[in-house]
Amino acid sequence: MIANSYYGHDAHGDYDLISIGELKLEEGGVIPDCQLAVATFGELNAAKDNAIFVSTWYSGTHQIWRDAYIGPGHALDPSKYFIVVVDQIGSGLSTSPHNADGPNAEIAMSKFPNVRIGDDVVAQERLLREHFGIEQLALVVGGSMGAQQTYEWAVRFPDKVKRAAPIAGTAQNTPHDFLYTKALIEAITSDPGWAGGEYASNEDVEAGLKRHAGIWAIMGFSTEFWKQEVWRALEFDTKEAFMAGFLEPYFTVMDPGDLLCMAWKWQRGDVARHTGGDLAAALGRITATTFVMPIDEDMFFPVRDCAAEQSLIPGSELRVVDEVLGHLGLFAVAETYMPQIDRHLSELLAKPA
């Protein structure tokens, strides 16, 4: 392991590290002691039927959900629901390449095994059942890679998921998305400082992480975000200042190996692994009441890809979110964003399931 002060309570507030023990992985590897970073909000009721599960996206943690999505006045209201956010494996808070030590020392850094979306969901289900006694979820929700996990939950554990809200993500990763993620990966691994994953500090890979941010800039935000200079709302004077003051430092504090772990997982998200490659059959398994919620300006999870999947989910609805930022509208900085998310999630939670 190596030290990285970003991944701690100073930057991420309260969360618990909970071990679920050994986790055998789909690709054949093993995490000897899988620790999940867990943040909870609200109280589990006696019937244990008010639990909401939230999964995290690439580079994101429970922090953004806590700060923007969860709270009084939001659909994810802790006065009504027991909301559990679990940071994904490789997030830097849960077991990840950079922090693997103790019983996980053998899988530190470049030795970290490949992890799949299904591994995360298996780990999360075990955590909820064994640690909280939760057998059913009123809602599973997540954005981007969190949407991949949401779909995986709904297909893998249909009896446990009453409602599902995948936001800005797909059930089966697209080839374009695979190539996008490949470019992100190569921006990092082409940095000589990456050293095959055995860098001494994330700072050694700063140039690669900045190039990685540069590719996010063109795909994560929409053409209109840049044309309309929406970044001015964040109090920057130029797009260069916005890059240097926001998007680049957002990524350069992170661990490159952790990002690569998540990117590999993202590239291979596919619920059709449960049905021999038959996506319609996999999505047909879903019994959750499902709102599919793409962002209209998303450059890499475009509405039509999400709509094509939605059409295969029994009884589902397509709820398009208008958001000029594009995919990174998930950051919830636009005033018009959260009201839409809250409206859709509130309507979904009000539906019988």
Next chain:
Amino acid sequence: MIANSYYGHDAHGDYDLISIGELKLEEGGVIPDCQLAVATFGELNAAKDNAIFVSTWYSGTHQIWRDAYIGPGHALDPSKYFIVVVDQIGSGLSTSPHNADGPNAEIAMSKFPNVRIGDDVVAQERLLREHFGIEQLALVVGGSMGAQQTYEWAVRFPDKVKRAAPIAGTAQNTPHDFLYTKALIEAITSDPGWAGGEYASNEDVEAGLKRHAGIWAIMGFSTEFWKQEVWRALEFDTKEAFMAGFLEPYFTVMDPGDLLCMAWKWQRGDVARHTGGDLAAALGRITATTFVMPIDEDMFFPVRDCAAEQSLIPGSELRVVDEVLGHLGLFAVAETYMPQIDRHLSELLAKPA
């Protein structure tokens, strides 16, 4: 200079290298002996009113115009028109970083000066006037960076351009496009083999050129191109084979410094330089009958950016090209592409001007 066998008659067929002498550049540099690669088709009539000028795009040359766009049955018909295609400065055929020698030896490789779209158009106008005696063009047409040059022609020399057809490009480069090109540039310059522009061979920069191809893959082709596996029409079995057999070798034979010269130019295309930054005033100068022709699936010259400019051009029309490939539909490999281009250009050429 360094040798690169790609830039010659074997790969590009017939063309003439014509010197227009010294070219003073907008940014302050000088090309001591500016040589332009020129391919012509058809005959100039006695009235010298049947000339069509074609400019080239990033990484492209007259070759693609000759092979796909020009010929009997096309709007660009050599039996009616005298068609002049000039490869842009930095194209590798005209004066470029890698081939600068003799009187241009002082600007070879990393010493090559910054060139702007306006420099190309000034050079092209001089060539047409001094070498061919052409004072007026029945049509100026080009795609992508060729569209930038087409707009520059129409704004800079309104009396000389009777008709204009910018395809898949803008008159003023957008901030998103600037960032996209920045990512392309950094894919090359981050390769240690680039060596500050003083590599011994383009092969030294193969890894960077491949990453550069990888970024083209996600922005140059549309999400639908990849989803529909359109590359199968080119007789590849997997997207990886298509990348390794088509898009990567397309770029790895090229000179990285030449690409960087063009990329710098592309980033700064802006006809509003003629009017103190007032785009409406610049486009308002255009007297050419103009068809603005964006590609519907273009990821970085989206229809709305082109339509916004078209609305500022007096008497112009928006002619959207349906093309699932996206921007690289310009390669004209789809059967449905050239019929649309030919129809629009034929209708434009039939208009009184």
